[in-house]
Each structure stands twice: as structure tokens, then as C-alpha cells.
Amino acid sequence: MLERFLVPDQDRVYVQHDDMHAATKAIFNKMGLSESNSQTSADALMTSDLRGCESHGVSNMLRRYVGWYNTGEMNPTPNVRVTRESDTTANLDGDEGLGLHVLPIATEMAIEKARKHGTGTVVVHNSRHIGMLAYHAMMPMREDMIGWCVTAGNPLNAVPTFGAEPRFATNPWAWAIPADKEPPFVFDVATTQVAGNKLALADRIGAPMEPGWITGMDGSPVMEENTKLPPKGEYLMLPFGGTREQGSHKGYGFAAIADVLGNILSGMPAGFLLPPQPQMLNHFIQAINIDALTDVGKFKSDMDDSLRGLRETKPAPGHDRVVYAGLPEHEETEVRLRDGIPYHREVVEWFESIRDELGLDYELR
Amino acid sequence: MLERFLVPDQDRVYVQHDDMHAATKAIFNKMGLSESNSQTSADALMTSDLRGCESHGVSNMLRRYVGWYNTGEMNPTPNVRVTRESDTTANLDGDEGLGLHVLPIATEMAIEKARKHGTGTVVVHNSRHIGMLAYHAMMPMREDMIGWCVTAGNPLNAVPTFGAEPRFATNPWAWAIPADKEPPFVFDVATTQVAGNKLALADRIGAPMEPGWITGMDGSPVMEENTKLPPKGEYLMLPFGGTREQGSHKGYGFAAIADVLGNILSGMPAGFLLPPQPQMLNHFIQAINIDALTDVGKFKSDMDDSLRGLRETKPAPGHDRVVYAGLPEHEETEVRLRDGIPYHREVVEWFESIRDELGLDYELR
Numbered sequence: 001m002l003e004r005f006l007v008p009d010q011d012r013v014y015v016q017h018d019d020m021h022a023a024t025k026a027i028f029n030k031m032g033l034s035e036s037n038s039q040t041s042a043d044a045l046m047t048s049d050l051r052g053c054e055s056h057g058v059s060n061m062l063r064r065y066v067g068w069y070n071t072g073e074m075n076p077t078p079n080v081r082v083t084r085e086s087d088t089t090a091n092l093d094g095d096e097g098l099g100l101h102v103l104p105i106a107t108e109m110a111i112e113k114a115r116k117h118g119t120g121t122v123v124v125h126n127s128r129h130i131g132m133l134a135y136h137a138m139m140p141m142r143e144d145m146i147g148w149c150v151t152a153g154n155p156l157n158a159v160p161t162f163g164a165e166p167r168f169a170t171n172p173w174a175w176a177i178p179a180d181k182e183p184p185f186v187f188d189v190a191t192t193q194v195a196g197n198k199l200a201l202a203d204r205i206g207a208p209m210e211p212g213w214i215t216g217m218d219g220s221p222v223m224e225e226n227t228k229l230p231p232k233g234e235y236l237m238l239p240f241g242g243t244r245e246q247g248s249h250k251g252y253g254f255a256a257i258a259d260v261l262g263n264i265l266s267g268m269p270a271g272f273l274l275p276p277q278p279q280m281l282n283h284f285i286q287a288i289n290i291d292a293l294t295d296v297g298k299f300k301s302d303m304d305d306s307l308r309g310l311r312e313t314k315p316a317p318g319h320d321r322v323v324y325a326g327l328p329e330h331e332e333t334e335v336r337l338r339d340g341i342p343y344h345r346e347v348v349e350w351f352e353s354i355r356d357e358l359g360l361d362y363e364l365r
Numbered sequence: 366m367l368e369r370f371l372v373p374d375q376d377r378v379y380v381q382h383d384d385m386h387a388a389t390k391a392i393f394n395k396m397g398l399s400e401s402n403s404q405t406s407a408d409a410l411m412t413s414d415l416r417g418c419e420s421h422g423v424s425n426m427l428r429r430y431v432g433w434y435n436t437g438e439m440n441p442t443p444n445v446r447v448t449r450e451s452d453t454t455a456n457l458d459g460d461e462g463l464g465l466h467v468l469p470i471a472t473e474m475a476i477e478k479a480r481k482h483g484t485g486t487v488v489v490h491n492s493r494h495i496g497m498l499a500y501h502a503m504m505p506m507r508e509d510m511i512g513w514c515v516t517a518g519n520p521l522n523a524v525p526t527f528g529a530e531p532r533f534a535t536n537p538w539a540w541a542i543p544a545d546k547e548p549p550f551v552f553d554v555a556t557t558q559v560a561g562n563k564l565a566l567a568d569r570i571g572a573p574m575e576p577g578w579i580t581g582m583d584g585s586p587v588m589e590e591n592t593k594l595p596p597k598g599e600y601l602m603l604p605f606g607g608t609r610e611q612g613s614h615k616g617y618g619f620a621a622i623a624d625v626l627g628n629i630l631s632g633m634p635a636g637f638l639l640p641p642q643p644q645m646l647n648h649f650i651q652a653i654n655i656d657a658l659t660d661v662g663k664f665k666s667d668m669d670d671s672l673r674g675l676r677e678t679k680p681a682p683g684h685d686r687v688v689y690a691g692l693p694e695h696e697e698t699e700v701r702l703r704d705g706i707p708y709h710r711e712v713v714e715w716f717e718s719i720r721d722e723l724g725l726d727y728e729l730r
Contacts, residue, residue: 086483088453089657118451119486123658146630160675162684167675175622185625187618193611210610219681240605240612245575246558247605251615253552253690257540259671260550265511267659270671292451293488294632306624306635310525310532316584319527325618 007054008205013348014340015364021046023351023362024058030358031069032076037101041131044100048132049341052332053188055197056132059347065098065129066354073278074098074128080105083125083267088117091266094127096278099151102127103283107139107147110287114145118292123266124283133174134188140287141178144296147288148175152262152271153281158192158237161244161252164219166236167272169281170196171258176326178290179303186326191255192237199237203229204344212242258284372419373570378713379705380729386411388716388727389423395723396434397441398466406465406496413497414706417697418553420562421497424712430463430494431719438643439463439493445470448490448632453482456631459492461643464516467492468648472504472512475652479510483657488631489648498539499553499694505652506543509661512653513540517627517636518646523557523602523620526613529584531601532637534646535561536623541691543655544668551691556620557602564602568594569709577607623649 021042028038049057068074078097082090090109094102106122113120130136130151140147150173156166170190177185190196193213202209211223214235221243222235229235239251259271261284268274268282290299313322348364355362386407393403414422433439443462447455455474459467471487478485495501495516505512515538521531535555542550555561558578567574576588579600586608587600594600604616624636626649633639633647655664678687713729720727 084658086654086657089483089654091658117482118454119484121484121653121658146625159681160678160687160689162680163675163678163687164681165678167678175618177622177625185621187622189612189615189618212611215681219679220683240615242611246577246607246611247554247616249690250554250605251612253540253554256550256671256675256689257542257552260511260542260668264664264667264671265653265655265658267663269667270674272674273667273670288486288630289451289454290630292454293449293456293486293630298632299629302629302634302638303625305638306621306629309635309637310528310621313525313528313532314530314584315527316524316529316580318585322525322528324525324621325614 007342007344011205011344011346012342013345013365014342015348016340017046017050017337019362019364020049020058020341023355023360023364024062026360026362027062027066027354027358030360031066033101034077040104041098041100044131044135047135050333050336051132051134051329052336053132053329054343055195055201059343060197060200061129061131063350063354068128068278078102088113088119088121090122092122092124094124096126097128099124099127099130099281099283103130103136103149103285104139106283107136107285107287110285111140111143111145114140114287114289114292115143119286119288121284121286123261125266125268127281127283128279129281130283132188133172134176134186136285137174137176137188138184138186141176141184144178144291144300145287145289146175146177147285148173149283149285150258150261151281151283152259154271154274154276154279156272157196158239158255159215159219161239161248162219168255168259169271170237171255171262171271173254173258177303178300179307180300182304182307183327183330185303185307185324186329189240191240191251191258193240193242193251194237196237199229204346212238212246214238372707372709376570376709376711377707378710378730379707380713381705382411382415382702384727384729385414385423385706388720388725388729389427391725391727392427392431392719392723395725396431399442402466405469406463409465409496409500412500415698415701416497416499416694417701418497418694419708420560420566424708425562425565426494426496428715428719433493433643443467453478453484453486455487457487457489459489461491462493464489464492464495464646464648468495468501468514468650469504471648472501472650472652475650476505476508476510479505479652479654479657480508484651484653486649486651488626490631490633492646492648493644494646495648497553498537499541499551501650502539502541502553503549503551506541506549508654509543509656509665510652510654511540511542512650513538514648514650515623515626516646516648517624519636519639519641519644521637522561523604524580524584526604526609526617527584533620533624534636535602536620536627536636538619538623542668543665544672545665547669547672548692548695550668550672550689551694554605556605556616556623558605558607558616559602561602564594569711577603577611579603
């Protein structure tokens with residue numbers, strides 16, 4: 001993440017991974033999720049926090065999940081079932097369940113199909129938030145497969161290029177590709193200039209915007225330097241690229257593809273034609289068995305050479321080094337497993353207050 | 366394409382599609398390609414010119430193809446063969462053949478596998494330039510399938526974010542998704558800020574650069590307005606996004622994925638580890654059978670609603686309308702089939718000179 005999204009020093013409270021995992025799992029369990037679904041959901045959120053991607057960890061979303069369970073907008077005990085299937089594909093009804101634990105069911109099916117037939121492709125409709133998309137894309141790697149996924153749905157916040165009305169959610173893409181000795185390539189990006197949860201983070205810590213990140217409500221890109229995020233409901237988001245000259249049609253196109261793969265291919269209408277409430281996300285995941293296309297040993301060794309070459313690229317003036325997607329996150333995971341995870345004190349306070357409210361008994365500090 | 370890439374009025378020579386197709390096919394035929402491969406190769410280039418994407422049509426590349434046939438760097442009669450295969454996947458040796466007609470062999474295999482098993486994924490190693498990538502991605506649409514592909518290899522011209530050395534070719538992605546009554550969604554983008562062939566076009570017509578399109582040879586982004594393209598060898602290209610603040614790590618990531626799918630998954634090393642000569646491109650194509658995941662009629666009707674909704678989005682101030690990928694190209698095709706294709710006079714002059722050199726007898730004006 002950009003430096004500006006880090007929690008400021010004076011607001012940091014360090015919490016050990018295992019403590020926060022236990023607290024998160026206890027909350028999910030209290031919401032009515034099974035032991036196993038609570039475990040998977042906590043794993044997904046904590047993987048995000050360990051990787052330094054706190055925008056998609058417990059800080060922003062867990063309180064919203066609790067809210068949705070409380071209002072009945074999310075089903076704590078979904079009956080996930082297959083609505084269409086072929087040798088290599090399946091379509092699942094997520095039964096209004098949290099994507100954190102629903103999408104892994106689809107991913108396991110995709111992996112199994114890829115093991116038998118070379119590739120596996122599974123879509124999920126009628127599901128909910130999936131946390132950090134990379135968590136899901138990374139699952140096929142343990143079987144020497146490439147994993148990739150997208151998710152799409154609502155809420156709408158992103159305009160198409162030249163548009164003045166929102167047509168897409170942040171519709172992210174994630175890819176995970178294994179190597180041998182090098183940390184794997186793990187790529188996870190919103191198709192907007194900045195992920196929605198990163199804007200929420202920026203708002204909490206008062207970080208400034210860059211030109212071309214958002215538009216006014218008439219669709220005009222905000223091109224001033226160092227502006228603060230306007231209040232919710234007074235801005236829209238630009239596709240990645242920002243302006244047309246800087247390639248926003250590329251972000252728009254990748255957003256539109258995610259909309260098709262997640263929503264339309266799973267049997268739903270386009271994201272902007274879904275009812276606005278409850279918030280729905282529909283998913284697409286694919287596992288590609290490397291062995292079906294080339295020698296796995298050679299592939300992983302070539303990946304090592306590629307990733308090493310990328311990180312050893314001579315840096316441009318003003319930069320220490322070149323990284324590749326997944327490398328800083330891998331390094332951050334090692335640091336945070338050792339030193340604890342730096343949360344904003346406001347997040348830890350929320351955990352303490354919900355603990356008392358729900359009658360749980362974890363300690364975070 | 367951006368307005369600035371259009372051929373200026375005073376330099377335009379209009380040529381009818383059928384005339385230019387016949388000339389192009391005759392040249393391929395003279396290079397030693399079979400009747401059928403000449404036809405496919407001419408189709409691919411002319412589809413690009415009809416769609417208003419002259420950067421990837423006959424203007425820039427045909428003379429280079431002729432050069433490569435003349436020096437023996439490209440094989441006019443490749444023996445394309447399967448080197449690995451599963452139910453849903455295959456790996457082909459392109460035998461140094463032009464991707465324009467080699468990749469369609471892979472695509473037909475992917476379509477056939479998708480018809481039987483739900484999806485088909487085929488990689489091709491040891492091939493050459495593929496022209497406009499969308500031509501290939503569009504093939505599965507005729508069978509109610511989604512098509513997508515990437516290509517990667519050399520020459521290297523793009524830096525990774527913060528890098529001072531080129532690590533990627535323009536490594537493009539293309540996606541084609543059918544609708545019912547609306548023109549299909551067809552997306553085709555370089556993972557650099559601007560396609561290499563568009564820079565060549567801009568150079569020919571003297572169009573200015575935008576900030577964040579290229580770097581100096583030390584990797585520093587050129588951020589001045591309205592600069593002219595430096596001579597070849599004196600600049601490098603930025604991933605889409607341009608600067609890190611504007612999301613160049615997204616362009617870098619998509620470039621790296623294309624490098625893996627095209628090069629490493631097809632059994633080759635990373636693009637920057639390939640020998641620099643001859644220019645090699647390796648490809649990945651996938652066909653997804655819509656029927657394997659959802660009802661085809663519903664899908665196409667939902668696509669119509671989605672695409673109509675996108676083009677009817679209220680435009681931002683200063684813009685006439687919102688388009689989606691493939692819509693302007695569809696409209697341009699109708700205009701150009703009727704009025705002819707506007708080539709730069711220098712291109713038509715090249716066709717006339719090569720005609721005389723090769724002893725051919727077409728007329729273009």
C-alpha cells in the first residue's frame with residue numbers, strides 16, 4: 001500500500017496475530033457461523049492483516065458483517081448448492097452467505113476439477129463480501145495451480161469513462177502464481193483507482209487524495225492536488241487510469257469484465273441492475289493446473305528466475321528497489337507474525353466494546 | 366483510439382476493404398504462406414483496419430512481416446504441433462510461424478474443448494506477432510463462448526514500476542463477450558500506457574505525448590506536457606497507470622501475468638530472459654462455454670441490458686456519450702466498409718512499391 005494509508009505511529013496498538021484471530025473467530029461464532037466457517041472467515045481476514053492489507057482485514061469490515069448478521073441481510077448458516085455443473089465448471093447459489101467462507105467452497109471445487117481435467121471454473125451467485133480477494137486466489141497454489149478470481153455486485157461507486165453515474169462496484173481482480181524458492185506472485189487490485197476500503201482507511205487517518213482518484217457527482221474528475229476525501233455520497237470513483245489520456249478505459253474495461261464474470265455469468269443481471277439492498281456480491285474463480293500445460297518443475301524454476309529478475313531490476317532515481325506483487329506482502333507477513341499487527345486504537349476499542357456487548361472473553365492487549 | 370492518433374486529413378488515401386484485403390493476401394501468398402494461411406492473416410490485419418485500430422493493421426506491421434520472411438526469422442510454412450494436452454488444455458509449438466494464422470489453430474482447439482468440457486485453454490510457444498489481439502479473442506463468440514487471450518515475449522520496452530530497465534513487451538490482454546442485439550463487448554489493451562504500435566503511429570503523424578506515458582533511459586517518468594516522442598532507443602514505456610500514485614502497479618501486474626501465461630506457462634522463460642532476436646511471441650487463449658455456467662439466452666439478454674445501460678449512462682460535462690469497449694469499433698467498421706479505410710498516403714505508397722518489387726498486380730486507388 002502507499003505510505004499514506006499506514007496507521008500513524010501515535011494511533012497504533014500492536015496485537016499478536018493469534019489473539020486477534022481468536023477474537024475474530026469468536027465473533028463469527030457468536031453470529032451463528034459453524035466452527036469451521038468461523039475459522040475460515042477469521043483466516044481470510046487475518047491473512048489480509050498479516051499481509052499489510054489492513055484495508056481488507058478486521059478493521060473496516062468485521063463491524064459491517066456483524067451489522068448484516070444482526071439485520072438478517074446475511075445468512076450465518078447458508079445452504080450452498082450447485083445449480084449447474086459440467087466437467088470443468090459449476091455455478092453455486094451462495095444462499096446469502098458471507099463470501100469469506102462461501103467462495104472457498106467454490107475454490108475447492110475448481111481445484112478438484114482442475115486436478116481431473118486441467119482447469120476448473122466456478123461462479124457463485126447470491127453471495128456476500130469476500131474480504132481480500134487474494135486470499136481466495138492463493139488457495140490453488142498449494143496444488144501447483146494458478147488461481148485467479150474476480151468479484152462484482154454492489155454497492156455502486158465507480159463511473160465508466162466519461163460517465164456521470166456509478167455503474168460498478170470496485171470489482172477487483174486477483175491472481176496468484178506459485179514459484180519454487182521465491183515468494184509467490186500474488187496480485188490483487190480494485191478496478192477503481194483506489195479500493196473503496198482504502199478510501200475508508202484514508203478517511204480515518206486523514207490521508208490526502210491524488211488528482212484523478214475520484215470525480216464530483218457530475219462525473220468530472222477531481223484533478224486538484226492534496227484534496228481531502230469529500231463526505232460519502234458526494235463523490236464517485238474513477239476506473240483505474242483515472243483520466244482517458246492516462247488509460248481509464250483500461251480500468252473501465254477490466255471492471256466491466258469482472259461485472260460479466262461475477263454477475264452475468266453466474267446468472268444475475270449486471271451489478272447496476274441488482275437491487276441496491278442487501279449488498280450482494282457474485283464471484284468467479286478459476287484454477288489452472290500447471291501440469292496440464294507444461295512441466296511443473298520447469299515452470300516453478302522459470303518463475304523463480306522471472307521474479308528474481310524483477311526484484312533485481314535496477315531502480316529508477318529516488319527508489320530503493322523494484323518489487324513484484326506479493327513480495328512486500330510476504331515480507332510484511334514475517335514481520336507481523338513476529339512483532340504483532342499495528343491496528344488503529346479505534347479498531348481495538350471496537351473489539352473491546354463488542355466483546356462486552358456479546359459477552360465474549362478475549363484479551364487483545 | 367484517441368483523436369491524436371488519427372491520420373491527418375491531408376495525408377489520407379481511402380482504400381476499399383476488399384482491395385486492401387486482396388493486396389495483403391497476395392503479399393502473404395508471395396511470402397510462401399498457403400492460400401488458407403494467407404487468407405487468415407489478411408483477415409486478421411483487415412479486421413483491425415476496419416475497426417479503426419490501424420495501429421495493428423497493415424500500416425505498421427506488414428512491412429516488418431515481409432522483412433522477417435526475407436531474413437528467415439519467420440517460417441512461412443510452420444508445422445504447428447501439440448506438445449502437451451489434457452481434456453481442456455493444450456500446448457502448441459508454433460514452429461516460428463506468424464501468430465496471425467498460428468494462434469487461430471490454438472483458438473479452434475480451445476473452442477472444441479470448451480464445447481465438450483466447458484472451457485478450453487491453449488498456449489502456444491515459439492510463435493510470432495499476432496496483430497490485433499481482439500481478432501483472436503472474438504473467434505469463440507460465434508459459438509456463444511467468451512474468448513480471452515494474452516501474448517507476451519519480446520522486444521522489451523516496458524519497465525516495471527520504479528524500474529530503470531525494460532522487463533516486458535507491451536503484453537496485451539483481449540476479451541470478447543457476446544450479447545444478443547447490442548454489438549459485443551470487445552476489449553483489447555496493452556499493459557503499457559500506450560501500445561507500441563500507437564507510439565509508431567503517433568511518431569508518423571507527429572502527435573504529442575501525455576505526461577506519464579514514457580520514461581527516460583534511467584526509468585524516470587517523463588511528466589512534461591506535450592513532448593514529442595524521443596528517437597527509438599532513447600525512452601522506455603511505463604505500465605498502464607503511469608506513476609505509482611496513478612496505479613502503475615496495476616499495469617505492471619497485468620503485464621507480469623501476461624508474461625507468465627504467454628511465456629512461462631507455454632514452457633518458455635520469462636520474456637526478458639528470451640534471446641532478443643528473433644522477435645518471439647508466446648500466446649495464451651481461453652474459451653469459456655457460457656452454457657456450461659448459465660442459460661445462454663438469459664446471459665445474452667442480460668448482456669444487452671448491461672451494454673445498453675453503459676452506453677446510456679449520463680455523460681460527464683464536456684462529453685457527448687459514454688461508450689463501452691467494442692462499440693466505437695463496431696460503428697467504425699460499418700462506416701469503413703461503406704466509405705473505405707483512410708490510410709496514410711505513405712502506407713499506400715509502400716503497397717505500390719512492394720507490388721512492383723514482388724511482381725504483383727493489385728490496384729489500391
